[in-house]
Amino acid sequence: MASEFDIIRRYFTRTGKRALLGVGDDCALVAADKGTVLAVSTDMLVEGRHFFAGADAAKLGRKALAVNLSDLAAMGAAPRYATLALALPDADEAWLAQFSQGFFDMADAFGVELIGGDTTRGPRTISITVMGIVPPQLALRRDGATAGDEVWLSGCSGDAALALAHLGGRTRLGDAALAHCLARLHTPVPCVALGLALRGLASSAIDVSDGLLADVGHIAESSGVAIELRYAELPRSRALKGCADQSLVQECLLAGGDDYELAFTVSPDASGRVASVAADLGLTLTRVGSISAGEPGLVSVYDASGKLMQIANRGFDHFGS
């Protein structure tokens, strides 16, 4: 059987270009470029919780890194380095080959070097720490939104949750809609270019991973402001538009999670610049609400007639019921 050291050598060692020292010593050595600092984020994915047992290993390798890069994107940071800690029930070489291929496909697409990690036997668990660089004064923090700012969303929310609803038997999607939603669930693409373009433009930003309401709620809390969302203006995919169960649609849009889009705020006089960014990057960016001086941390959703909506499911909590 492959040893721990064989596994690292065979699947997780590549020659890097940027790190002063990469995989293979007690530590890696890295430096930030002049005028920048390192942005650091960590995520942990657990089998049966964040991905199904038997999940496609290549897609899992891609996604595990993608969800971390999404945090760098939300900070306006350019990706640079990652460490990977991996617990596996056994040293399954086919799984390792596929997982590492998916991981490095995503790493190569965004210029990320794997600089270190750990492999051990245990219940299948993936923990990744990513590092990127950003000039500190241009970092997209959560605490910069002010009353009067507009709230924007990239792409649309809810498709990954709609895929899960289909897989769980709660709805039945047609082939095209299912294929679209499964791709959104299993192969999300982090909004790295958008994060970079929002430097100096967005007053705050966050990536939508736990559900739109919960995540903009973090902006509201950190910034000490209230947020008002306009439900009718939330962008929807064709798959979600085709779903007749309006309660499910609402849950997917507002509390679905696993979207890896960016929600961000800009001052109202910056709408034109946002439109330019959308055009330059070929992205759909939609104004979905505004910041008010109401109760700090409060997120309210209004329907098309301007009536406050009652929302039961407000997002994902890993220790909630």
Next chain:
Amino acid sequence: MASEFDIIRRYFTRTGKRALLGVGDDCALVAADKGTVLAVSTDMLVEGRHFFAGADAAKLGRKALAVNLSDLAAMGAAPRYATLALALPDADEAWLAQFSQGFFDMADAFGVELIGGDTTRGPRTISITVMGIVPPQLALRRDGATAGDEVWLSGCSGDAALALAHLGGRTRLGDAALAHCLARLHTPVPCVALGLALRGLASSAIDVSDGLLADVGHIAESSGVAIELRYAELPRSRALKGCADQSLVQECLLAGGDDYELAFTVSPDASGRVASVAADLGLTLTRVGSISAGEPGLVSVYDASGKLMQIANRGFDHFGS
């Protein structure tokens, strides 16, 4: 029940001094001091593999960080930051209070700021990434040993393994010996001060976590040299000296692991400086072997009569049998 966000707020958020931005945003923001780079290392600890189910949570919190700081020590890096990813079967508040207390005790002892992380439900698993700073030209790498260098070891190896041998019923320690060995197993102290003192002195270094033979083997491989250890000169604790089972003693000393001592090499004319470091820090540092120009990666052990020893168990492999 406490939510994921409550847990982070209650147990894992403290005001830091060094990080530009700590826990609570998509990423933390950190910078290295002028003239230094960041040293980065990641470890993953799994219940049932690296620690027992029901292990004392405070000691576990201490040790989880300590084993990571040991990697920084082996690089000659000064500890600065850590991220913590934690999977837990449930949000057990007593466990969290103890674990975080232990973690922060260790963090405070070595000036480490917790800058981010992730908590999720899953089989109990702890993944920590630590960051320290070191002037790049002074980093203690594995690849700098040259023929003629001496091999040194801090403290002694084997006590943690002897504790495990007792717990597994393979030997029976007296009360004092058991207490000593259990402390070495459960509350290791990373050799941070020694790592800093070895900057510019050691030609290579590694921390002893998988067993002395396996770990100095990494120096031999990376440096392209052979290592000759003198078995009779390996330092032994009183507990290990009191053990009559010489086969067990040999296994503990050479292949025990979980020691978190530093093995390092210096040029032969630097023995006096090593002795000064030992005196300054109040540490026992012992010359245990030498580097030769033999087969790269080979580690040989010689007995007191100069005879080559045959070693069956050569160290810990997380995917070995």
